[in-house]
Amino acid sequence: MTMAVTKLRVEEKLYQNRYLVDPGRPHIKVRPHERPSANLLALTHICPAKCYELNDKGQVETTPDGCMECGTCRVLCEASGEIVWNYPRGGFGVLFKFG
Amino acid sequence: MIEEEFDAIVVGAGMSGNAAAYTMASQGLAVLQLERGEYPGSKNVQGAIMYADMLEQIIPDFRNDAPLERHLVEQRFWVMDDTSHTGMQYRSDDFNEARPNRYTIIRAQFDKWFSRKVREAGATVLCETTVTELVRNAKGKVIGVRTDRAGGPIYANVVVLAEGVNGLLGTRAGLRKMPKPESVALAVKEMHFLPDEVIEQRFGLQGDEGCVIEAAGTISRSMAGLAFLYTNKESISLGIGCLVSDFAQTRESPYVLLDAFKHHPSIRPLIAGSEVKEYSAHLIPEGGYKAIPQLFGDGWVAVGDAAQLNNAIHREGSNLAMTSGRIAGEAIIEIKGRNQPMIRRNLALYKTMLDKSFVVKDLMKYKDMPDLIHTNSRNFFMTYPQLMSQAAQNFMRVDGTPKIEKEKATTAAFIKARSRWGLISDVVRLALAWR
Ligand SMILES: Cc1cc2nc3c(=O)[nH]c(=O)nc-3n(C[C@H](O)[C@H](O)[C@H](O)COP(=O)(O)OP(=O)(O)OC[C@H]3O[C@@H](n4cnc5c(N)ncnc54)[C@H](O)[C@@H]3O)c2cc1C
Ligand code: SF4
Numbered sequence: 001m002t003m004a005v006t007k008l009r010v011e012e013k014l015y016q017n018r019y020l021v022d023p024g025r026p027h028i029k030v031r032p033h034e035r036p037s038a039n040l041l042a043l044t045h046i047c048p049a050k051c052y053e054l055n056d057k058g059q060v061e062t063t064p065d066g067c068m069e070c071g072t073c074r075v076l077c078e079a080s081g082e083i084v085w086n087y088p089r090g091g092f093g094v095l096f097k098f099g
Numbered sequence: 100m101i102e103e104e105f106d107a108i109v110v111g112a113g114m115s116g117n118a119a120a121y122t123m124a125s126q127g128l129a130v131l132q133l134e135r136g137e138y139p140g141s142k143n144v145q146g147a148i149m150y151a152d153m154l155e156q157i158i159p160d161f162r163n164d165a166p167l168e169r170h171l172v173e174q175r176f177w178v179m180d181d182t183s184h185t186g187m188q189y190r191s192d193d194f195n196e197a198r199p200n201r202y203t204i205i206r207a208q209f210d211k212w213f214s215r216k217v218r219e220a221g222a223t224v225l226c227e228t229t230v231t232e233l234v235r236n237a238k239g240k241v242i243g244v245r246t247d248r249a250g251g252p253i254y255a256n257v258v259v260l261a262e263g264v265n266g267l268l269g270t271r272a273g274l275r276k277m278p279k280p281e282s283v284a285l286a287v288k289e290m291h292f293l294p295d296e297v298i299e300q301r302f303g304l305q306g307d308e309g310c311v312i313e314a315a316g317t318i319s320r321s322m323a324g325l326a327f328l329y330t331n332k333e334s335i336s337l338g339i340g341c342l343v344s345d346f347a348q349t350r351e352s353p354y355v356l357l358d359a360f361k362h363h364p365s366i367r368p369l370i371a372g373s374e375v376k377e378y379s380a381h382l383i384p385e386g387g388y389k390a391i392p393q394l395f396g397d398g399w400v401a402v403g404d405a406a407q408l409n410n411a412i413h414r415e416g417s418n419l420a421m422t423s424g425r426i427a428g429e430a431i432i433e434i435k436g437r438n439q440p441m442i443r444r445n446l447a448l449y450k451t452m453l454d455k456s457f458v459v460k461d462l463m464k465y466k467d468m469p470d471l472i473h474t475n476s477r478n479f480f481m482t483y484p485q486l487m488s489q490a491a492q493n494f495m496r497v498d499g500t501p502k503i504e505k506e507k508a509t510t511a512a513f514i515k516a517r518s519r520w521g522l523i524s525d526v527v528r529l530a531l532a533w534r
Contacts, residue, residue, distance in 0.1 A: 010354050013289070013378035020137070038347075045350040046343075048287045048380035069142060070380040071265040072285045075278055075343055087135055087267065089247050091227030095141045098290045098334075098377050099206035 010050045014066040021065055022092040028064040028073065029084045036060045039076040040083075047073055068094050105131045105255040107431060108244055109222075110230045110268060112139035115403025115420035116261030117213040118157050122428030124222035128435065131253065132222050133246060135229040140210030143263075144288060144381035145417060146329050146336055148311065149204045153418040157425050158216060162198065166208040168331035169309025170199030173302070177365070179316035179326075180488040184365045195308065203309050203329050203336070233258060233272045233399070240442065241272075241398030257398055257431055257441035261424060264382045264404040274399065275392035275406075280347060281473055282386030284324065284411070286340030287353040289361075291373035295333050301369055302330055313414065316484030318360050320351050323476040325414070326360050328369065335370055337361065340383055345476060353380065385411040388466035394453070395446040400427045408458055412465045419458045426452045478525060482516050 028051070033040070040060045043052040049066040052073070062083070074085040087093070109120045112134035120132045136142040148171070154161050173190035194200065218224050234243040234252045243254035260269050270277045302310040312328040319326070324341030339353070339360050346353065360366060384390065384407040391407050394400060402408070403420030410419060430449035431441070439445045453459055472479060490509045517525070 009358065013354060013375075016375060016377050017379075042347045042350050045352050046285070046346040048285065048353045050352075050354075068378075068380040069265075070285060071283075071382050072343055072346070072380075074265065075280050075283055075382070076347055079277060087229050090135045090229040091137045093142075094379075095137055096144065096207050096377065096379055098208075098336075099140055099143045099145065099210075099379060 010048075011066075014049055017066075017068075018095040018097060019065065020092045020095060022088055025089065026062070026064050027086045027088045027093065028062055028067065030060055030062050031082055031084065033059060033082065037077075037080065037082060039080070043073050043076065103129070105129045105253070106435060107131075107257050107259055108133065108253065108255040109259040109261055110244065111261035111263060111405075112136075112210065112214050112217070112224065112226070113143050113261060113263055113403065113420065114210075114213075114417045115405070115424035116259065117210070117217050118421040118424030119259045119261055119402060119428040120217045120222045120224075121157060121213070121220050122425050123431060124217060124220040126428075126432050127221070128432065130222040131255065132217060132224045133228045133230050133244070134214075134224065134226045137227055138207075138211055139214035139224075139226065140207035143206045143210055144286070144379045145204070145206045146288070146327055146338065146414065147204050147206055147209075147417065148329065148414070149202050149209065150415065150418040151198065151200055151202065153421045155198075157421060164212070166204065166212050168203040168205060169304070169307050170194065171201045171203065171311060172304070172308045173310040175310070175312040177312060177314040177316070178484045178487050179314050179318050179363065179365065180485050181317055182364060183488045183492070184314065184316075185487050185491045190310075203311070203331050205331060205334075205336075230262075230268055233268055235272075235398075239397060241396070244268075256435075257400065257446070259424075259427055259431075260399060260401040260405050261403055261420075262405045264384050264407075266401075266405040269392075269401055269405060274396060275401070278382070278384060278386070278390070278407070280344035281342055282384065282390045282407070282469065283343050284340040284383045284385045285343050285346055285353060285380065286338050286383055287357050287378070287380045288336060288338030289357065289375050289379075290377040291335040291337055291370045292333060292376055293335065293370070293373045297372075298330055298333070298335065304330070307332070314360075315480060317481055318356065318363065319480050320349065320356065321477045321481040322346065322349055322351065323472050323480060324356075327414070328366065334376075335373065337366075337370065342385065342473065342476075343382070344473075354378075383411065383416065384409040385469055387411065387469045388459075388462040389469070391459075391462065394450050395443065397443045397446075398441055400430075400446055400449050402427045408462070410461055410465070412468050413461075415461075419461075422456055422458050423453060426456060426458075475525060478517060478521075486513050486516055
């Protein structure tokens with residue numbers, strides 16, 4: 001399955017959801033790195049909102065706009081210092097209607 | 100922003116936080132509850148089956164106005180391979196009782212209702228407020244919290260950490276460790292909407308009757324995982340979850356698994372024509388008894404998912420959350436009644452009471468299951484389901500092969516796939532862990 005097809009599918013799913021994005025205040029950041037670790041690289045596949053992607057220099061970047069605040073990336077990459085993870089400010093982020 | 104000092108601050112308005120806040124407020128304690136979501140439930144995800152008994156112990160007449168979807172009269176357990184399912188099914192009219200035992204719910208709606216009850220009981224509830232830090236005195240006792248709202252800290256005699264599985268506050272304050280990738284599952288879920296009469300027809304239901312399916316097998320692609328399909332009034336909740344460590348290792352995408360489950364020939368006809376209105380993701384604590392952290396200390400207690408009180412084997416979490424929240428509230432009420440300080444020695448009462456409840460007893464019973472399932476996931480979630488399907492098909496397909504030869508073929512397939520010794524040891528270990 002190609003990346004493009006997968007990505008399209010997740011975006012369609014996220015499109016159903018309600019978000020209140022806090023502009024200019026991403027709640028997750030990737031620390032600058034030369035080569036991503038196995039766990040960081042895994043996030044480009046396993047983040048359920050596909051917030052992580054590989055850039056053309058082979059480094060992992062994140063755009064957490066569609067983030068559902070599950071914590072998977074935190075459990076895998078916070079302790080090693082590869083990412084900085086926080087909750088969005090109160091009221092911002094994903095807003096589940098059903099949950 | 101708030102000058103008054105509270106008896107208790109409850110962080111989080113999920114199942115455990117609401118149970119704790121309600122219990123304390125209804126006994127006249129001054130309770131402040133803080134929730135980061137726009138409304139209670141806006142950050143929460145559940146399957147969701149709700150167990151009546153545990154809520155009844157907190158709000159006996161909840162059936163009068165709680166938003167309940169369907170009461171369950173039927174449960175199916177399916178072992179699936181790519182084209183089939185082998186199932187067990189239990190249905191009983193006994194579940195059509197005056198006070199049904201289990202219901203499906205929609206968490207965002209349920210949490211709003213529960214929170215209204217908390218307010219009616221007299222607690223102050225502030226949403227859109229993320230607690231950023233625990234405040235401690237010189238001796239290290241937790242004496243309050245800081246939030247992302249303007250203004251200084253807010254003080255209380257005790258802080259109830261009901262912050263859910265991610266538990267940032269507790270882990271950052273060093274009260275407990277962050278969950279390990281092998282002790283949490285990542286679950287993704289979709290809400291599929293269909294007219295109620297279509298749901299009733301497809302599942303053989305009448306009125307508010309409900310049916311649920313729990314499924315395991317090759318759908319989790321050899322990872323330790325479980326899928327579910329729950330009927331609500333006018334929607335179907337459908338999802339799948341696997342251990343985060345397994346996801347990291349296989350690099351399977353959760354949404355690809357979810358889509359494959361939806362398109363499985365046994366599931367597809369059940370949701371045909373539905374409109375999807377939400378896609379969600381959440382972690383589930385799966386470490387069981389051995390993962391339970393320190394539950395109390397000077398000025399704090401931890402309840403629910405924040406304390407890993409979740410029974411992954413039975414897919415129960417909300418009832419353990421509600422019960423631990425209620426018990427923490429009762430312990431705090433008792434300590435306050437004796438005019439004693441909320442220090443570690445006194446708050447140990449919470450753990451003593453919890454140890455006597457079904458919460459810790461159930462987790463203790465299955466204490467070896469997580470390790471077993473984790474180290475054998477390929478057998479449990481790939482090999483055995485395939486074998487089961489082959490065995491069932493061998494049994495049912497009538498093709499002129501003598502039955503004795505079919506039986507031999509089935510046995511041989513099991514042994515070939517897993518060796519006689521491997522099979523025996525898996526069975527023995529499963530039995531020991533389950534015991
Ligand atoms: C897909 C899925 C299916 C499930 N199915 C079932 C089921 O069928 N039956 C069942 O019994 N259990 C089920 N569970 C488990 C159940 O959902 C949990 O055990 C239960 O929700 C735990 O309740 P809790 O109050 O401890 O945590 P949560 O319900 O997660 O509540 C935590 C609350 O704290 C808030 N919060 C967190 N940090 C902060 C902070 N710093 N400041 C302010 N607020 C904060 C959050 O916004 C949230 O509202 C399921 C879980 C999942 C993910
Ligand atoms: S918290 Fe979950 S959804 Fe958000 S970026 Fe991390 S893995 Fe993705």
